[in-house]
Amino acid sequence: MNDPFELTDPSEDPRPTTPAERPAVYLDGLNESQREAVEATEGPVLVLAGAGTGKTRVLTTRLAHILLQGRARPGEILAVTFTNKAAREMQERVGHMLGTPVEGWWVGTFHALAARILRRHAEAVGLKPNFTILDTDDQVRLIKQILAARDIDTKRFPPRTFSAVIQRWKDRSLGPEKVSQGEAVEALDGTAIDVYKDYQSELLRQNAADFGDLLMLCVDLFQSQPDILKSYQRRFRYVLVDEYQDTNVAQYLWLRLLAQGHQNICCVGDDDQSIYSWRGAEVGNILRFEKDFPGAKVVRLERNYRSTPHILGAASGLIANNEGRLGKTLWTDLNEGEKVRVHGVWDSTEEARWIVDDMEARQMRGESLATMAVLVRTSAQTREFEERLITLGIAYQVIGGLRFYERQEIRDAVAYLRVIAQPDDDLAFQRIANVPKRGLGDASMQTVHMHARARGISLSLAIRELTTTDELKSRPKKLFTDLLNEFDRWRVEAHDHSPAELMDIVLDESGYTEMWKLDKSIDAPGRIENLKELVVGLSAFDTLTSFLEHISLVMENEQNKGTDKVTLMTLHGAKGLEFDTVYLPGWEEGLFPHQRALDETGTNGLEEERRLAYVGLTRARKCATVTFAANRRIYGQWQSSLPSRFVDELPAGHIERAGELGLSRGGFAEDQAVFGKVSGKASEGYGAGWKRAQNRKPQDDLVFAPARVSSGGLEVGQRIFHQKFGYGSIQGLDGDKLDIKFEKAGMKKVMVSFVEKV
């Protein structure tokens, strides 16, 4: 595998051999606005690329155009993406367009590019060039230790909460000293800022950086060292950014600093597809572009090449309910096609059955399974689909879930390599010090820990110092010394062995593989397989350092393609993909839009959920099907649910109720009786949600009564039970929501359908 960042100095880059005068055949076939986006090479450009409007084509053609015109050498171009997949695709497609692989240009993810810059100037921010990059798991483990040292109650504030707060600060490029007084006092009772300070100094001590640091420290570097910044500004004559709507403040600052001089920055994005605010993305970055870069050219790509008019119409009608959009009008030349099907079912089991049966019918008609996808709001929803698919013997793949390097055995093995590469890597050392069991239990680790902390040194160093004192008992002292000697030996071995060979040696000599061989549990053989796979993967690397960089920043899920399979994944995972046939199950209030999005971020949350629905619909080329169930199991309990408000927002002219409704009527009959009983009492204060449901003319027969509360009598003072918040009493009625004072959780606004009378 190539290191994507193998870089030659720009002066060594060969000039493109193609003369600029050559007729630009690669521009043929672009529509007018696409061409405009490609040809506007100078100055700031914002390309608002609606779903399916040929964004990737524009990006790659623009890059090729800059190179072919001789405006820049490859090394003078910076192309930034969010995912490795996107970076790889860009690399491949530009190479393909030019007929030769492009080498020496800076294409990659924000994090990989920032890491690369940071390694060159590590000393300027207090790191060494071989610093370790910590992942989420490492972060949390480190925070746990800090909380323990500070005696903070992890019951009240779990480590993850601190991790999240710190990450959000880093997303905004706020180091501990830059967090405002007000925020510092407020966050987690003022403890977060102290933990943040400890966390940062501990990272420096361990010569490590987390994902957020890569951007934040790079911004710090640029701001504190104008000369360094200038050198990069001069180097990168053209800057290109994909998925701009997903950038956070740190990334925005990073880009702005780099593009400040020449202002040749082209950002491509779609505000309607911004679905990552929960991990720090700021839609504001895209909405503000013209202010940040005065004189910016804005190009709208509105011609859609993917979906039929009905699908496009449904999606556009839906997204029109959002406010504060930059606004685009998607259109297409394609034939009308089918309307978006909307289908109500009794419960989630029936939903899975109905959808999978529909897929099977298509397969019988000769449609390939690979053209079909089920896009869910939450990953738990895939389970019932899997069960049904297994029953019918239909091949499927679930995208998402645990990744290769997130598995325990892989992380352990990598931890050995990390300690070899960097003796100060305490997190890695702790992970494997007693794995396999060496008799180094908590007690002796504690002693080492205390000494290390007191002296402000790494665990390895602490052990070395302790070998001359009596603080450790003689047995653990010897065991620790043996372990350190092993590592010293492996470090020597590392000189004349490839990383793969070294891994082999270490796994063998440490007894790690042996440990799993002796393990009787069912997943042990699989783990040994994974370790073998790791060694194979390692053989592509020449140096330990390049491998470690790869595993923390570039490594991804291997998805065995080839066989014809249906795809199951979350809506988030589907961004950027397309399928002929798309199924969108679970369009119910509380699930989609998700209750937590509504509770935690209100209107903004709702709008983001709506964008998610928009993303889902626009994945479909030919056929989109929305379904919702009257009953669904949530946290193990059956709850009744109302169709999502998004169902109402789909323009009537573009949808059709699926013909098979009759199938589910049997199921409804029972419900209708309940419904009748309830509706008589509706006037007693069921609220607008109920009325909304009952007034819904076109879909009257798709409306369900929440069985839970159907015995009526929801009024102020009523005692209720909520699955998540426990017991409480109703304080007020507000539409389909209730204001409830919970005994433990305090005041909350919750959905009618989620409470039970007690």
Add this chain to the structure above:
DNA sequence: TGAGCGTAGTTTTTT
């Protein structure tokens, strides 16, 4: 050190 038990949490995910 490890099994057994009780409690809390259960949206989305990249790097």
Add this chain to the structure above:
DNA sequence: ACTACGCTCA
């Protein structure tokens, strides 16, 4: 309903 965790006790 299910899981993952942290704690207790043998």
